Every structure is written in C-alpha cells, then in structure tokens.
Amino acid sequence: xxKIISRYVEKVWSSFVLLMTAVSFSVGxxxxxxxxxxxxxxxxxxxxxxxxxxxILVAYPLINxxxxxxxxxxxxxxxxxxxxxxKHKKVAVLGGLWMAYFCAFAIMFYxxxxxxxxxxxxxxxxxxxxxxxxxxxxxxCNSIAFTPLGLAMGLxxxxxxxxxxxxxxxxxxxxxxxxxxxxxFFTMGIAIFTLTIPGAEKGLEFYMIPRLETLxxxxxxxxxxxxxxxxxxxxxxxxxxxxxxxxxxxxxxHIALGNILNDTAVAWLxxxxxxxxxxxxxxxxxxxxxxxxxxxxxxVLPQLFRRMGGVGGYLYGVFFxxxxxxxxxxxxxxxxxxxIRPLKDLGMKTKHAAILGGIIILLCGIPPSLDPTWLDYxxxxxxxxxxxxxxxxxxxxxxxxxxxxxxxQGIMDMDIKPLIKxxxxxxxxxxxxxxxxxxxxxxxxxxxxxxxxxxxxxxxYYTFPGILILIxxxxxxxxxxxxxxxxxxxxxx
Amino acid sequence: MALAWILFFIFMWLIVIGxxxxxxxxxxxxxxxxxxxxxxEK
Numbered sequence: 001x002x003k004i005i006s007r008y009v010e011k012v013w014s015s016f017v018l019l020m021t022a023v024s025f026s027v028g029x030x031x032x033x034x035x036x037x038x039x040x041x042x043x044x045x046x047x048x049x050x051x052x053x054x055x056i057l058v059a060y061p062l063i064n065x066x067x068x069x070x071x072x073x074x075x076x077x078x079x080x081x082x083x084x085x086x087k088h089k090k091v092a093v094l095g096g097l098w099m100a101y102f103c104a105f106a107i108m109f110y111x112x113x114x115x116x117x118x119x120x121x122x123x124x125x126x127x128x129x130x131x132x133x134x135x136x137x138x139x140x141c142n143s144i145a146f147t148p149l150g151l152a153m154g155l156x157x158x159x160x161x162x163x164x165x166x167x168x169x170x171x172x173x174x175x176x177x178x179x180x181x182x183x184x185f186f187t188m189g190i191a192i193f194t195l196t197i198p199g200a201e202k203g204l205e206f207y208m209i210p211r212l213e214t215l216x217x218x219x220x221x222x223x224x225x226x227x228x229x230x231x232x233x234x235x236x237x238x239x240x241x242x243x244x245x246x247x248x249x250x251x252x253x254h255i256a257l258g259n260i261l262n263d264t265a266v267a268w269l270x271x272x273x274x275x276x277x278x279x280x281x282x283x284x285x286x287x288x289x290x291x292x293x294x295x296x297x298x299x300v301l302p303q304l305f306r307r308m309g310g311v312g313g314y315l316y317g318v319f320f321x322x323x324x325x326x327x328x329x330x331x332x333x334x335x336x337x338x339x340i341r342p343l344k345d346l347g348m349k350t351k352h353a354a355i356l357g358g359i360i361i362l363l364c365g366i367p368p369s370l371d372p373t374w375l376d377y378x379x380x381x382x383x384x385x386x387x388x389x390x391x392x393x394x395x396x397x398x399x400x401x402x403x404x405x406x407x408x409q410g411i412m413d414m415d416i417k418p419l420i421k422x423x424x425x426x427x428x429x430x431x432x433x434x435x436x437x438x439x440x441x442x443x444x445x446x447x448x449x450x451x452x453x454x455x456x457x458x459x460x461y462y463t464f465p466g467i468l469i470l471i472x473x474x475x476x477x478x479x480x481x482x483x484x485x486x487x488x489x490x491x492x493x
Numbered sequence: 494m495a496l497a498w499i500l501f502f503i504f505m506w507l508i509v510i511g512x513x514x515x516x517x518x519x520x521x522x523x524x525x526x527x528x529x530x531x532x533x534e535k
Contacts, residue, residue: 015519015526045500181516188509205497208504249526258515265512268504415529419518 003083004488006075008344010169012245017173022255023262024176024330025238029114030231032324033296036271038227040289043220045210050224055260058436061429062234063256064411065398070243072410076341077237080244082485085401092401093485094478095393099237102386102470105339108332108361110378113369115328116153120144122321130302130317137299151369161332162358166351169245172333179326184266186323190316191272203279207271222443230383232263235390238334241341252411253420281307381466384444388437395434404430
C-alpha cells in the first residue's frame with residue numbers, strides 16, 4: 001500500500017525532552033482549578049479512585065494508540081493516519097484533522113486569553129498587589145476577565161507561543177524542559193507548605209477519604225471520566241504530533257505512562273495545596289469549595305494568600321501563579337504546534353505556519369475573549385461533543401481501519417525492551433473503547449438537559465446549532481483533505 | 494484523620510514518586526539509546 005511522505009521531518013534529541021514536552025501539554029490550567037474543584041465536590045477519595053480506574057482503562061491505552069499513529073505513520077495529522085490505516089484512509093485523515101482542529105486548535109481560541117489572565121495575576125502576585133490595603137479581588141478580576149486588557153494579555157501569550165513554535169521541536173523542547181520541572185516542584189512545594197498550616201488536616205480528610213455513598217452516583221463516574229479526558233488530553237492530537245518526533249527507540253509505553261502519572265501528580269498536588277488551605281484559612285470552606293470553579297484561582301485564592309500574610313503568603317502566591325502560568329503557556333504552545341503541523345507536513349515553512357496559526361487563533365479568539373457566553377459556547381461544543389468524537393477516531397484508525405495487533409507490534413518493535421509490555425488485552429481494549437465516547441456524550445447531554453435542567457449550564461439553543469456547525473465543517477474538511485491526499489498519493493512511493 | 498494521612502502517603506508513593514520515576518527512566522534509557530545509535534553508525 002502506497003505511503004505518503006511528510007516534507008517535515010524533525011526528531012527529539014533526548015527521551016527526557018520528549019517526556020517533558022509531552023507532559024507539558026497534558027498539564028494545564030485544568031490541573032489547578034478543575035481537578036481540585038471536581039474532586040472536592042464529587043466524592044473526594046471516591047473521585048480519586050475512579051479517576052485512576054479511568055486513567056488505566058481509557059487514557060493509557062488510547063494515548064499509546066495516538067502516539068502509534070504519529071510514530072508508525074511517520075507524520076502529523078494527515079500523513080500519520082493515512083499511512084497507518086489499511087482501509088478507509090480518507091476517513092482516517094478526517095479523524096486526524098478533526099482531532100487537530102476541533103479537539104485542540106479551536107480550544108486555543110479561548111485558552112489564550114485565560115492564559116493572559118493568569119499572566120496578569122502572576123505579575124500582580126510578584127508586585128504584591130494582593131497585600132495592598134485597598135485590594136479588592138472582585139475589582140481585580142473584573143479588570144481583566146472578558147475585557148480588552150484581557151485580550152491584550154492574551155495577545156502577549158500568542159506572541160510568546162509563535163516565537164517558541166517557530167523554532168520547531170528545538171524551541172518547544174527547550175521551553176518544556178525548563179518549565180515543567182519548575183512547575184512540578186513549585187506545586188509540590190506549595191502542597192507541602194499547605195499541610196504545615198494549622199487546620200489543614202480537616203481539608204485533607206475531606207479531599208482524600210472516599211465517601212463511599214457517592215460510588216453509586218453516576219455523576220461521580222462521569223465527572224471523573226470527563227476530568228481524565230480533558231486533563232490528560234487524548235484525542236487532541238498532540239500525542240500524534242509527538243509520536244512523529246519519536247526516534248526508533250523512543251518508548252511509547254514509557255512516555256504514555258509519564259503522561260498519565262505526571263498529569264495526575266500535578267493535579268493531585270494542586271488539590272492538596274488548595275483544598276486543605278481553604279479549610280485552614282476560610283471561615284466558610286464548604287461554601288468556598290462549592291462555589292469555586294474558575295473563580296477559585298482569581299477571587300478566592302488571592303484572598304487566602306492575603307489572609308495568610310507575611311513572606312509566606314507572598315511567596316505562596318508568587319509560586320502558585322508562576323506554576324499555573326507555566327502550565328497554561330506550555331499548552332498554548334502545544335496547541336499552536338498541533339494546528340500548524342499539517343501545514344508543515346505539506347511543505348509550509350515553520351516560521352510562516354507559526355505566524356499564520358497565531359493570527360488565526362487571535363482573530364477567532366476575539367469573541368470568547370470578550371464575552372463569557374461565547375467562551376461557554378466554544379467550551380461546551382468542543383469539550384462535550386468534538387473531543388469524544390476525536391476519541392472515536394483514535395479507536396477507528398488503530399483498531400478498525402487496521403489490525404490492532406500490527407499496531408501493538410509496531411509499538412513494541414524497538415532495539416530496547418519497552419517499559420510496559422502491551423498484550424492482546426490492549427487490542428481488545430482499544431476496540432471496545434469505541435463505545436465510551438457515545439456513552440459520554442449521551443450521558444452528558446442527558447445529565448444537563450434532563451437531570452440538572454436545560455438552563456443549568458448546557459443551553460439547548462446553542463448546543464444543537466453548534467453540533468450542526470461541527471458536522472458541516474467536518475464534511476468540508478473531508479472533501480478538502482480527500483483532494484490533498486489524492487494529490488499526495490500520486491507522488492507516493 | 495489517620496486514614497487521610499495513610500491515603501495521602503499511598504498517593505504520594507504511587508503517583509508522585511511514580512511520575513518522578515518516569516523522569517529517571519527517561520535519563521537512564523537515553524544512555525542505552527545513544528549507545529545503540531553509535532553502534533548502528535559504526
């Protein structure tokens with residue numbers, strides 16, 4: 001079967017850089033506010049237990065599969081799926097591009113402005129604004145969230161991402177190698193510091209001990225699954241892109257294990273830093289945790305740092321926001337790289353592709369940067385509908401359009417012994433996991449539409465037009481990609 | 494309270510130490526990969 005050849009070939013120069021780059025993508029803003037918030041509100045230890053089960057059963061096999069598409073298919077989201085699939089190659093390419101644009105690149109349209117807010121808070125944490133006598137966290141939050149200033153801060157993030165991505169894996173790898181270890185140890189440091197504060201034990205108890213009565217609640221099962229999907233990031237095609245960077249002896253099973261362990265470690269450490277801190281310092285810890293959400297980082301925490309006072313409170317705030325910004329900016333960098341990889345594979349220069357990608361992100365990001373309804377709209381459609389469909393494509397490409405046993409042998413085919421031996425169980429699991437996205441979409445819609453009420457967060461009036469827009473765009477991508485791969489296949493060897 | 498601390502240390506051991514082990518493994522395995530690459534060049 002003919003294979004198409006990518007015009008962009010670049011390999012990582014060390015296994016450690018590959019690991020740091022991969023985990024820098026997985027660890028993002030969600031690790032710092034979404035994980036602690038969800039874990040605390042959906043069963044504490046029960047949530048953690050279910051989270052680990054989903055990591056092993058869903059995330060680990062699918063991340064291995066996604067890396068395999070890039071490494072064995074020798075290319076990004078067009079070339080990787082096309083070369084790996086033995087049949088339905090054009091649908092496979094649609095899958096790759098769906099993951100690239102609807103599961104990752106489009107998320108950057110609103111992610112960059114939120115990263116700008118974190119950047120703004122980091123500067124204020126360093127300047128000591130939280131300790132000024134007239135400090136009002138709501139005023140500070142309103143001055144940046146959904147304002148032109150927020151958009152300007154977002155612009156700085158996109159410029160940083162364009163500069164880094166313009167240097168290819170050399171730039172991304174160097175930044176990740178520096179930022180991720182710092183982020184990891186800063187988060188660990190603030191977690192340990194929290195546990196030394198009197199009164200923190202109650203929060204640790206609330207956070208860690210399973211509330212077994214919640215085990216029968218389907219919401220706890222699905223919230224933990226959604227956290228795994230959105231946090232670790234299978235189906236966002238970054239692992240596919242990273243697979244294309246791998247050398248022959250880079251071990252997919254090791255890097256995939258690194259992804260799930262490092263992502264969970266940072267999320268869990270952030271939770272250990274935040275939940276017990278709220279119990280130790282807040283007069284109304286349960287209310288603060290319930291109301292937390294996105295406001296946790298921007299309103300509750302600055303108040304807590306202020307209440308801690310002294311050098312400890314100042315340093316805590318500085319380290320927290322630096323770590324959070326590192327987590328966020330590395331995601332923007334990865335998101336941009338995901339979006340431009342198909343262009344690079346087709347021959348566009350990296351610098352040109354990075355600038356073009358940056359401009360598209362900036363322009364498409366203006367509505368969600370200035371209006372929370374647009375952000376909610378983008379987030380719901382992409383996170384609830386597009387991402388699970390991306391997971392379906394991973395299963396289709398690696399288990400239905402080709403023999404999963406061959407893919408597994410490809411993953412194991414190295415001159416070194418892989419860290420984890422994938423057995424036949426992997427073949428069955430990747431095939432079976434195709435049902436998970438459907439269960440997830442149906443449950444999520446049912447939960448918000450019928451159990452919580454249509455106005456509880458997922459609004460019918462824009463969900464279904466959004467799905468229609470996704471379908472129409474999917475059809476357009478399919479036809480454009482078909483023409484492109486037909487041309488490439490004529491030149492194939 | 495003791496249970497919370499026990500679970501805390503189990504998590505610390507499994508997840509955080511596990512994550513750091515993947516860092517260590519990547520450095521360790523890199524030496525073998527480089528040696529193999531040198532061998533192939535020869």
